[in-house]
Amino acid sequence: MEIERYFSTLSVDQVKNILAKKVNFKPKLEEISINDALNCVIAENIISKIDVPQFIKSRMDGYAVIAEDTFDAEENHPIKLRVIGEIQAGYFFEGKLSTGEAVQIATGAPIPDGADAIVMVEYTERNNDEVLIHKASTPGQNVIKTGTDIKKGSKVISKGKLLNIRDLGVLAAINIQKLKVFSPPKIGIFSTGDELIQSGQELSLGKIYDINSTTLFQGIKEAGGKPTFLGILKDNLELMRKVINENLEKFDILLISGGTSKGLGDFMPIIIKEIKDLDFFIHGIRIKPGKPTILAGLKKSDDYKILAILPGYPTSALTIFYQLISPLIFEFRQLPPKKYNTVKAKLRKRIYSEFGRREYRMVRLFYEQEIEAEAIHTGSESITTLANTDGYIIILEDTQILEEGEMVDIVLFS
Structure with a gap:
């Protein structure tokens, strides 16, 4: 020993x-469900096995069109297209769009074959099975292409990452149900x-x-x-x-x-x-x-x-x-030490400290015209020392006095 x-x-x-x-x-290491992974540290690189999105989809509510059909459209001189169907998110259109046609489409729905642009509903006027287009579109407008968000084979989360809610959303998007984390x-x-x-x-x-x-x-x-x-x-x-x-x-x-x-x-x-x-x-x-x-x-x-x-x-x-x-x-957990927030504060009263010992002096903060700090003088045995504390001053071993009015760094507990 x-x-x-x-x-x-x-x-x-x-x-x-x-x-x-x-x-x-x-x-x-341990393997856990994605539902238990918040604030866990991932122990593997996550590579996407799919494109996100996996299909070309609409960015807006509106009408799927062939952009060239709308080139002459203006606010006061709309062009007319025949509406041949409708697509909601989660469904697809079985036909193919031809010149002079449009399909009403919801945000996130797959774009029908033949279409290459989406006209926002705000720039359209529906009349039974026809729609008036009041604004020209360009190819690719309001269209989200396959793999725009996440490409198949790309690394989406790196080993050692502390997982937050947003990370778990990404994992859900690529169908990750279980993952390895550091215990x-x-x-x-x-x-x-x-x-x-x-x-x-x-x-x-x-x-x-x-x-x-x-x-x-x-x-x-x-x-x-x-x-x-x-x-x-x-x-x-x-x-x-x-x-x-x-x-x-x-x-x-x-x-x-x-x-x-x-x-x-x-x-x-x-x-x-x-x-x-x-x-x-x-x-x-x-x-x-x-x-x-x-x-x-x-x-x-x-x-x-x-x-x-x-x-x-x-x-x-x-x-x-x-x-x-x-x-x-x-x-x-394979993480660096936590970094606590600090603020500058002016001491309300002088503080004495014992030479040769590093002291962590608990303080209360007062938010006046500037932030002020006052040491808590109850002992370490006192329960209220904890309850009344906003943070602490680190007084180094070679310091015996901090003067009234001196600006000091306060390490915050929250």
């Missing part, structure tokens, strides 16, 4: 470098602490509701992972050892909140030291909030597993999730 660090804190950049160097997820990581979630109970249970003195399982579960879904909540663990060494050993290899990432510091009842470091064949990454990061985070990796054959143990305080857990765990989920 190679132990990188044990409660010898590393910088955020050092942690990210270790993860980049050591973590090597093996891509996993999302399976992530197991535990919360730890004798004080925790699940929502729906009666709250008694000394107990609090488990927040982290909900926020982490939704954060995993937001990042494209597949979460499973495994329950709340009591602060019991043997119980923790048992459930960790039972679940570590069942999931791509095992995520546990609580049990990271050196306080009473926090047994995680003891258990991790006992795990065989484990690359022990970190116990302690120079970050605020989230210093006592533990990250470890397990090599299994040609696969890789992650054990991530986050602080129990809600803001700490979510900060570490966004900075370190979410990028791992994106990496597993």
